[in-house]
Amino acid sequence: MNLCDIETIRAVLGRHGFHFSKSLGQNFLTDITVPERIAEMSGAREAGNVVEVGPGMGCLTAELCRRAEHVVSVELDRALLPVLAETMAEFDNFEVVQGDVLALDLAALCREKFGEGRAVACANLPYYITTPAITALMESGAFEHITVMVQKEVAERICAAPGTSAYSAFSIYVQYHAKAEILFDVPADCFVPRPKVDSAVLKLTPLAQPAVETRDEKLFFALVRAAFNMRRKTLVNALGPVLASAMSKEEIVSLVEAAGLDARIRGERLSLADYAKLADLASEKLN
Ligand code: SAM
Numbered sequence: 001m002n003l004c005d006i007e008t009i010r011a012v013l014g015r016h017g018f019h020f021s022k023s024l025g026q027n028f029l030t031d032i033t034v035p036e037r038i039a040e041m042s043g044a045r046e047a048g049n050v051v052e053v054g055p056g057m058g059c060l061t062a063e064l065c066r067r068a069e070h071v072v073s074v075e076l077d078r079a080l081l082p083v084l085a086e087t088m089a090e091f092d093n094f095e096v097v098q099g100d101v102l103a104l105d106l107a108a109l110c111r112e113k114f115g116e117g118r119a120v121a122c123a124n125l126p127y128y129i130t131t132p133a134i135t136a137l138m139e140s141g142a143f144e145h146i147t148v149m150v151q152k153e154v155a156e157r158i159c160a161a162p163g164t165s166a167y168s169a170f171s172i173y174v175q176y177h178a179k180a181e182i183l184f185d186v187p188a189d190c191f192v193p194r195p196k197v198d199s200a201v202l203k204l205t206p207l208a209q210p211a212v213e214t215r216d217e218k219l220f221f222a223l224v225r226a227a228f229n230m231r232r233k234t235l236v237n238a239l240g241p242v243l244a245s246a247m248s249k250e251e252i253v254s255l256v257e258a259a260g261l262d263a264r265i266r267g268e269r270l271s272l273a274d275y276a277k278l279a280d281l282a283s284e285k286l287n
């Protein structure tokens with residue numbers, strides 16, 4: 001059964017009286033080459049175990065089952081369980097866990113299902129939980145690779161370089177913990193119902209050590225957040241809320257200059273290494 005064929009999708013969903021839920025971010029793929037490529041590039045074959053988020057009707061799930069030993073898919077919508085029972089019937093290496101991926105302990109799920117085995121995560125993510133889902137998948141520490149389809153703009157934001165308009169606090173968070181790359185774009189026409197925006201497949205490979213070394217990780221991210229909360233302001237002014245209780249404005253200027261930066265620079269131009277240097281110097285002053 002081609003689970004991306006529009007007539008098949010209509011027939012199967014019609015048999016089960018299923019209606020798409022916009023609020024659950026339900027846009028199903030209609031081009032079989034897309035889930036084939038995602039599954040092939042996800043590392044599922046090499047790792048053997050996969051956690052999928054949001055199987056929907058199972059088009060990506062089936063491609064993962066063809067390549068991996070064990071696929072566990074987390075689906076929130078109970079109405080899709082009978083659909084998956086039909087579409088996944090030929091696979092004995094598939095199981096579904098009904099629930100909200102954001103409420104699950106993903107590390108515990110992997111231990112329970114795969115023991116000490118290697119695992120990857122893979123998903124065509126529902127748009128409304130993109131950021132928290134990526135954060136939860138990364139923070140679980142359970143996956144060698146996390147390959148997710150997201151809005152193209154979000155993928156670009158995550159991979160963005162300093163000084164670009166897409167560069168954000170979330171770019172820095174992800175790039176601190178993982179290697180991030182866009183594998184390929186997927187136009188909105190490849191889905192039913194058709195979403196308003198194009199998508200892209202993003203592959204995150206968590207790093208053994210953070211991308212930059214910093215003495216005080218909490219302070220590093222506090223500075224990043226402060227800088228991007230007021231990204232139109234200079235870094236010196238934006239850092240005020242975090243540092244002003246301990247330092248005068250002149251001292252903040254000296255700190256920024258000691259990090260090798262121009263006092264008029266904006267936070268959006270700093271690399272991860274710049275933030276690490278700044279945080280280390282600030283932590284010396286604060287302690
Ligand atoms: N994998 C299918 C595909 O590619 O055609 C469907 C992807 S669709 C974009 C997102 C799926 O995630 C839907 O099946 C939706 O019901 C499910 N979903 C939405 N919120 C979820 C949540 N919090 N936890 C787990 N699954 C969720």
